[in-house]
Amino acid sequence: MNREELRKEVEKIRWFHRIDLGGGVVTPGLDDTRAKLKRLRFPDDFTGRTVLDIGAWDGFFSFEAERRGAGRVLAVDSYCWTGGGWGKKAGFNLARQALNSKVEDLESEVLDLAPEKIGAFDVVFFFGVLYHMRHPLLALEKIAAVTKHHLILETKVDLLWWKTPAMAFYLGDELNGDPTNWWAPNVPGLCDMLRAVGFKRVEVVGAPRPWYVRLADTIAGGRFSREKFQRDRVAVHAWK
Ligand SMILES: C[S@@+](CC[C@H](N)C(=O)[O-])C[C@H]1O[C@@H](n2cnc3c(N)ncnc32)[C@H](O)[C@@H]1O
Numbered sequence: 001m002n003r004e005e006l007r008k009e010v011e012k013i014r015w016f017h018r019i020d021l022g023g024g025v026v027t028p029g030l031d032d033t034r035a036k037l038k039r040l041r042f043p044d045d046f047t048g049r050t051v052l053d054i055g056a057w058d059g060f061f062s063f064e065a066e067r068r069g070a071g072r073v074l075a076v077d078s079y080c081w082t083g084g085g086w087g088k089k090a091g092f093n094l095a096r097q098a099l100n101s102k103v104e105d106l107e108s109e110v111l112d113l114a115p116e117k118i119g120a121f122d123v124v125f126f127f128g129v130l131y132h133m134r135h136p137l138l139a140l141e142k143i144a145a146v147t148k149h150h151l152i153l154e155t156k157v158d159l160l161w162w163k164t165p166a167m168a169f170y171l172g173d174e175l176n177g178d179p180t181n182w183w184a185p186n187v188p189g190l191c192d193m194l195r196a197v198g199f200k201r202v203e204v205v206g207a208p209r210p211w212y213v214r215l216a217d218t219i220a221g222g223r224f225s226r227e228k229f230q231r232d233r234v235a236v237h238a239w240k
Pocket residue numbers: 031033054055056057076077078079080081085108109110111126127128129132
């Protein structure tokens with residue numbers, strides 16, 4: 001496929017990730033994905049590592065791990081890839097072809113992941129998926145079972161003023177107008193859940209913004225919003 005043909009194929013797809021496909025073609029994703037790498041403290045080097053990217057969608061992080069030397073990368077998704085979501089799998093397929101990538105793919109629900117089916121991976125990514133889980137502790141148990149060493153997780157957090165472990169539940173579309181969002185823990189809750197499923201060391205690498213920044217952000221809209229004030233996102237690394 002030449003550059004013009006690739007450009008035309010890219011235009012047919014509704015992208016979430018912005019992926020540099022080379023030759024000046026960058027997918028027009030909603031999400032400025034590369035900008036997230038620093039906050040995630042995404043490792044510079046994956047040489048020889050096996051990587052599992054759960055909830056991969058267009059695959060930015062899978063392709064990035066491969067580019068940084070991973071020996072094997074398996075990208076997993078269910079909802080978007082099987083047609084239920086805002087986007088589809090076409091972006092992942094086209095990016096993989098354009099990048100001449102060897103990233104493997106598996107359509108699977110998080111709760112169906114098991115070491116007997118896919119083995120265990122040196123590094124596991126779980127970015128932007130935990131709050132979509134109806135059963136988050138069970139999901140983390142399944143993820144721990146397929147993680148050999150290192151999990152990198154990014155998620156929405158709530159109840160940020162609460163200093164002991166807690167988790168907010170969303171009935172209907174209460175979180176961001178999206179009925180597929182169910183739960184968001186606070187930071188101590190998330191760290192304790194990770195310990196409860198077998199991670200020995202947990203480090204917060206991308207903390208929620210300080211309260212005064214969140215306050216300024218919520219009142220910039222002209223009206224104080226308690227929900228907006230008490231919610232943000234976090235990135236953590238956890239090791240077995
Ligand atoms: C907000 S997107 C995050 C995409 C990507 N990980 C990122 O951070 O840019 C959530 C992704 O999780 C997937 N997902 C949601 N529920 C899932 C489930 N139960 N099993 C597997 N994937 C799921 C969606 O299809 C979607 O691709």
